[in-house]
C-alpha cells in the first residue's frame with residue numbers, strides 16, 4: 226500500500242483556499258484517490274469547540290493563549306484524524322495547518338518564533354505536510370472577497386496592517402521551505418488559479434507513479 230499524502234492549503238482570508246479545497250477533492254477523486262478533507266482550527270469535535278472560541282469576536286485572549294489553543298486543537302486533529310487516515314493509505318487535505326500559526330500568531334501577533342518552533346516540535350515531532358499550497362493574494366483583494374460573504378470573525382476583523390504582516394510571514398515560509406510549499410498567484414481570475422493548481426497536482430501525481 227502506498228502511504229497517503231498530507232496536503233495543506235494556506236493563505237490569508239479570501240485567498241481562495243476553501244474554493245480550491247473542493248476542486249482538489251474532486252480532482253483527486255477523479256484520479257481514484259480517496260481523500261479526507263478537514264480544517265484547522267477544528268477537524269474534531271473538541272477542535273471545533275476550540276475553533277468556536279478562537280473565532281468568536283466577543284472573546285478576548287492573550288496572543289500566547291491563542292497559540293496554545295491552536296496547537297491543542299492540532300494535537301487532537303493529528304491524533305484523531307490526520308495520522309489515522311494517512312495510516313490507512315488515504316490522503317488528507319486540510320484547510321490550514323501549522324504554517325498558519327507561524328503566519329497569524331508569529332507574523333500577525335508577534336509571538337516569538339522560538340516558542341512556535343518549540344510547540345511545533347512538541348506536537349508534531351518531525352511530521353510535516355507532504356505538500357503545502359500557498360494561495361498568495363494582496364491584502365486588499367483578500368479583504369474584498371471575504372467582505373462580500375459573511376460577518377467578520379475575530380481574525381477577519383483585524384486591520385490591513387495585521388494581514389500585511391501575516392502575508393509577509395507566509396512569504397517568508399515559502400522561501401524557507403521551497404521543497405514543501407508551492408506558491409500560487411491567487412490574485413488572478415479563478416480559472417487561471419485553478420489551472421496552476423492542476424499543473425502542480427499533475428506533477429505530484431506523476432512523481433507518485435514513477
Ligand SMILES: Nc1ncnc2c1ncn2[C@@H]1O[C@H](COP(=O)(O)OP(=O)(O)O)[C@@H](O)[C@H]1O
Nearest residue numbers: 238239240241242243244370411413414415418
Ligand atoms: N481567483 C478568484 N477570483 C475571483 N473570486 C474568487 C477567486 N478565488 C476565490 N474567489 C471568491 O472569493 C471568495 C473567498 O474565497 P474562499 O475560497 O472562501 O477563500 P478562503 O477560504 O481562502 O478564505 C469566495 O466568494 C470565492 O468564490
Ligand SMILES: Cc1cn([C@H]2C[C@H](O)[C@@H](COP(=O)(O)OP(=O)(O)O)O2)c(=O)[nH]c1=O
Nearest residue numbers: 238265266295321322325326329330380381
Ligand atoms: C490554523 C490556524 C488558523 N488561524 C486563523 C486564520 C483564519 O482567520 C481563522 C480561521 O480560518 P479559516 O478556516 O480560513 O476561516 P474561514 O472559515 O473564515 O475561511 O483561523 C490562525 O490564526 N492560526 C492557526 O494556526
